Amino acid sequence: MSSLLSSYSRLLVSSPRLLATSSATDRNVKHHGKPSGSPHETFYHSDLLVEQASPEEMKPKPAKDAILKFGHLYSDHMLSADWDDKNGWTMPQITPVRNLSIHPGAKVLHYASELFEGMKAYRGIDNKIRMFRPDMNMARMKRTAKRAALPDFDAEEAIRCMADVIRLDQEWVPRSTTSSLYIRPTLIGTDPTLGVGDAHAAKFYVLTGPVGQYYATGFQPVSLLADSRYCRAFPGGVGSFKMGCNYAPTIWVGKEAVKRDCQQVLWLYGNNEEITEVGTMNIFVYWKNEQGENELITPPLSSGLILPGVTRDSLLELAKEWNEFKVTEKALTMPEIEKALKEKRLFEMFGAGTACVVSPVGKILYHNKATDVYEEWKIPTMKNNPNLMQRFYETIIDIQYGRTTFRDWMREI
Amino acid sequence: MSSLLSSYSRLLVSSPRLLATSSATDRNVKHHGKPSGSPHETFYHSDLLVEQASPEEMKPKPAKDAILKFGHLYSDHMLSADWDDKNGWTMPQITPVRNLSIHPGAKVLHYASELFEGMKAYRGIDNKIRMFRPDMNMARMKRTAKRAALPDFDAEEAIRCMADVIRLDQEWVPRSTTSSLYIRPTLIGTDPTLGVGDAHAAKFYVLTGPVGQYYATGFQPVSLLADSRYCRAFPGGVGSFKMGCNYAPTIWVGKEAVKRDCQQVLWLYGNNEEITEVGTMNIFVYWKNEQGENELITPPLSSGLILPGVTRDSLLELAKEWNEFKVTEKALTMPEIEKALKEKRLFEMFGAGTACVVSPVGKILYHNKATDVYEEWKIPTMKNNPNLMQRFYETIIDIQYGRTTFRDWMREI
Numbered sequence: 001m002s003s004l005l006s007s008y009s010r011l012l013v014s015s016p017r018l019l020a021t022s023s024a025t026d027r028n029v030k031h032h033g034k035p036s037g038s039p040h041e042t043f044y045h046s047d048l049l050v051e052q053a054s055p056e057e058m059k060p061k062p063a064k065d066a067i068l069k070f071g072h073l074y075s076d077h078m079l080s081a082d083w084d085d086k087n088g089w090t091m092p093q094i095t096p097v098r099n100l101s102i103h104p105g106a107k108v109l110h111y112a113s114e115l116f117e118g119m120k121a122y123r124g125i126d127n128k129i130r131m132f133r134p135d136m137n138m139a140r141m142k143r144t145a146k147r148a149a150l151p152d153f154d155a156e157e158a159i160r161c162m163a164d165v166i167r168l169d170q171e172w173v174p175r176s177t178t179s180s181l182y183i184r185p186t187l188i189g190t191d192p193t194l195g196v197g198d199a200h201a202a203k204f205y206v207l208t209g210p211v212g213q214y215y216a217t218g219f220q221p222v223s224l225l226a227d228s229r230y231c232r233a234f235p236g237g238v239g240s241f242k243m244g245c246n247y248a249p250t251i252w253v254g255k256e257a258v259k260r261d262c263q264q265v266l267w268l269y270g271n272n273e274e275i276t277e278v279g280t281m282n283i284f285v286y287w288k289n290e291q292g293e294n295e296l297i298t299p300p301l302s303s304g305l306i307l308p309g310v311t312r313d314s315l316l317e318l319a320k321e322w323n324e325f326k327v328t329e330k331a332l333t334m335p336e337i338e339k340a341l342k343e344k345r346l347f348e349m350f351g352a353g354t355a356c357v358v359s360p361v362g363k364i365l366y367h368n369k370a371t372d373v374y375e376e377w378k379i380p381t382m383k384n385n386p387n388l389m390q391r392f393y394e395t396i397i398d399i400q401y402g403r404t405t406f407r408d409w410m411r412e413i
Numbered sequence: 414m415s416s417l418l419s420s421y422s423r424l425l426v427s428s429p430r431l432l433a434t435s436s437a438t439d440r441n442v443k444h445h446g447k448p449s450g451s452p453h454e455t456f457y458h459s460d461l462l463v464e465q466a467s468p469e470e471m472k473p474k475p476a477k478d479a480i481l482k483f484g485h486l487y488s489d490h491m492l493s494a495d496w497d498d499k500n501g502w503t504m505p506q507i508t509p510v511r512n513l514s515i516h517p518g519a520k521v522l523h524y525a526s527e528l529f530e531g532m533k534a535y536r537g538i539d540n541k542i543r544m545f546r547p548d549m550n551m552a553r554m555k556r557t558a559k560r561a562a563l564p565d566f567d568a569e570e571a572i573r574c575m576a577d578v579i580r581l582d583q584e585w586v587p588r589s590t591t592s593s594l595y596i597r598p599t600l601i602g603t604d605p606t607l608g609v610g611d612a613h614a615a616k617f618y619v620l621t622g623p624v625g626q627y628y629a630t631g632f633q634p635v636s637l638l639a640d641s642r643y644c645r646a647f648p649g650g651v652g653s654f655k656m657g658c659n660y661a662p663t664i665w666v667g668k669e670a671v672k673r674d675c676q677q678v679l680w681l682y683g684n685n686e687e688i689t690e691v692g693t694m695n696i697f698v699y700w701k702n703e704q705g706e707n708e709l710i711t712p713p714l715s716s717g718l719i720l721p722g723v724t725r726d727s728l729l730e731l732a733k734e735w736n737e738f739k740v741t742e743k744a745l746t747m748p749e750i751e752k753a754l755k756e757k758r759l760f761e762m763f764g765a766g767t768a769c770v771v772s773p774v775g776k777i778l779y780h781n782k783a784t785d786v787y788e789e790w791k792i793p794t795m796k797n798n799p800n801l802m803q804r805f806y807e808t809i810i811d812i813q814y815g816r817t818t819f820r821d822w823m824r825e826i
Contacts, residue, residue: 069606069608070607070608071518071606071607071608072606072607072608074518074605078517097517098517099514099515099516099517100514100515100516100517100522101512101513101514102512102513102515103512103513104491104510104511104512104513104599104618104620105484105487105597105620108521108522109513109521109527109599109601109657110527110529110597110599110657110660111657111660111661111664112525112527112656112657112658112660112661113661113664114522114523114525114661116523146665147662147665148661148662148664148665149664149665149668182607184518184523184607186517186522186523188522192487193482193484193485194483194484194485194595194597194620194622195482195483195484195485196660196663196664196667196692196693197664197667198664198668205517207517207518207607209607228649229649230649231647231648231649231650234644234647234650235644236641236642236643236644237644237647237662238661238662243525243661243662244522244523244524244525244658244661245525245657245658245659245660245661245662246658247523247524247525247609247658248524248525248526248527248561248651248656248657248658249560249561249650249651249656249658250609251524251526251561251562251609251610251611252559252560252561252562254609254610255562255611279609280609
C-alpha cells in the first residue's frame, strides 16, 4: 500500500494537468499518436486531471461499526470525462463529488440514455486494496454502451483512472472483511435535444462509497414473489445489458412484492414460467436432477434475457474448477422446481450478485396463473448441509479479501 | 388573447409570491384545507411563483420561415415543482430555462426513474392559443407516474400552471398553421441513493419550444424496417406507459433501420408478428377486410403493448363520429398485411402521434424470419384517393388551429 500511496502523491505533486489548464485547445493537442483535431476515441489515464477536495469539502468517514445502507454514502471524490461527437472524449478528471449541471432537455432525463456498472474494491487482510474482476465489468459496460448508442472508451484506461480515484479516497475503503467500497461507473447521454436518437454528447463518471451487506436482514434467506404477470426482460429486448431502462419498471413490482411480505421478485418468463433472475441478481439452483446427478443450474445467456453477471460467471468458474458436481446453464421452469421440491430433490436456491455475493432463498410466494391463488413454497436452502451457497460465499470473500488467490481475479490498485 | 394577456400581467404585478419568498416555512403554511405539516399531495396553480427572464436571458425567436428541427429550440421559461416524501410538493414555479443541478447518484441517472408527455399548443387563425386535449396527456402522465413509482399530482393544477408558462412565452408560439409549440412535461426521481427502489424525491418540470413538422422529409411517405428480432414492448412490461425506459432500447434499432434506408422501425410482437407501433407512433391500417368491408384497424390497448396515444384516440373518435367505415381495435399480423397487399385490399398505412399527427407509410422492409431475407413491400398509402389519412390530418389541424371545433378538444389558454 505504501508504494501505491507514494506513487499517488507523486502524481498529485508532479502532474502538470491541473483543472484550470483544461481547455478546448488542450484537448486537441497531438498526443497518443492521434492526429490533431480528430476526435479522441477514449479518455486516457495519462491525461488524468486531479482537483482534490478542500478540507471543508471532505466528509467525515463512517464509524467502524456503522451500519452502511447500500448506496447512501459517497466517498469524497468522483471521476468523470465528457464526450461529444465532434471532439470525442475530454481528459478524465477527478474532482470532489458535486452535483451535475444537466440541461432539462438532456436525453438521459427523457429517453433513459443511461447505463451503469456495479463493482467493488476490498481492503485485504494485508491492507492492500484490490478490485474484483474489473475487466469483466468494463467489458460489459462497453457492450452495453454500444447497445445504448452511447460512446465507447478503452477499458484499461478506465480501470486505471478508477484505481486512482480509489487510491485518493483510500480511507473510504472499509477496514472490515464484511464491508467494501462499492464502485458505480455510469454513462449518460447529455445533449439537450428531444428527438429520440443518438446522444451527441455524453458523460462518463464514477462514484464510490463504502457499503456493508446489501440486504438489511443480513445473511438471512429472502422470500420471493413469483408472478408471471410481471416480466423483466424478453427476446429482442435489452435484458442482457446493464441499461438503466431495465430497472425502472421493476420498482413498482418490487413494491407489490413487499406488500406481500416478500423482499424480492423472482422474474419469470414465458408460458412455461422459466425462472430468469431474482431482484437485481442472477439465480442459481442446486438440486439432484431427474437422472440422480447433483447439479448446479443457472439460466443460459443465449436467450438474451439474462444479465451476464460477474458473480454469476465467478460461481460457474469455481464450480467447474472444483469439478464435484454437474454445472449446467439451461432454462429451469416453475413446474420443474415444484416437482423437485415435492420429491425433495431441490437442495438450494440463491441469488448471485456484486452487492451481496450470494443471497439464499427461503420461500417463494408463487402466483398460480391457472388458479389465481398464491402458493407458498418453502425452499430448504439454509438447511442443506454441507451448504454449497455458503461454500461459494466463503471462497469468493476469501479471494476478495486476499486470504487466498484465484487466477487473476483480484487487481491490486 | 388581449384579455389573457392582461390577466397574465395582473398575475405578474399582483402576485405576492416571488421566488425570494419561497422557504420551507412558506411550504408548510396551512392552505388549501390541508392541515399544517402534512405533505402536499399536489402543487397548486394558485401558489405559482414567477421569476421572469431578464432581457439578457431572453433568446431571439426563430425567423418566421426558419426550419424548426424537433426538440432543438426551447422557449425562455420553464415550469417546475419539487417533491419529497416528507413534505410532498413544493409550490410550482416559472423560471428561465436553466440547467438542473442533479446529484450524480440520482435515481433518474441510474435506474431510469423518469417519464414524460408530449403535447402541443397551437396559435389559431383567430390568434388565440389553445392546447389540444391536455386532460388526456395529464391523465396518462398520472397513470405512468404510478407505474414508475413516482409521485402523483393534480392534473387540472398542472394544466393551469402550463397555461401560465405558455402565456408568458406566447411570442414563442409560432404564427403559422404548420408549426406549433411543443410541450414536454417531465417527471424524474432525484434522490441520490443507489438502491433500486422508490424515489424519495422527484422533480416535475415542463419545457416548451416551437416545432415544425417532425420528419425532416416533411409530409412524405416513410420506409419502415420490420424485423421481429427487435421487440419494443411485451406482456408484463410497461409498453403502455410513457416511461423513458421504453425509448433507450429503440435508439440503436433506429440506427439499424437508417442503415437500411428506413426512417423508422415497425415494431412487431410475437410468433405471428403482430404490428404494434411505428417508431414512436401508433399504427393504423385502412383496408378492405376479407368480408369486403372497408375497415380502419389499430392494435388494441388490452394487450398492454400499445401506448394509448392521444392522436390515436382522436382518430378513432373522429372515425366513429363519421360512421362511414368499420372501426376496429384488434391485432393485425404481418401475414395478414402481406395477403391484403397481394389482393390489393390494403389502401393505407400510417403512423399517428403528437409530433406529426399522421405519417404515411410508403414501404416496409420486412425481414422474413423463415428465409432470413429482407423483402420490400410497397404500401400504396399516398396513392389512395380519396385519402383517409389526409382527411384525418386536415380534420385534426382544422380543430387544432381553430378553423372548426370538435367537442371540448381544444383548451384556450
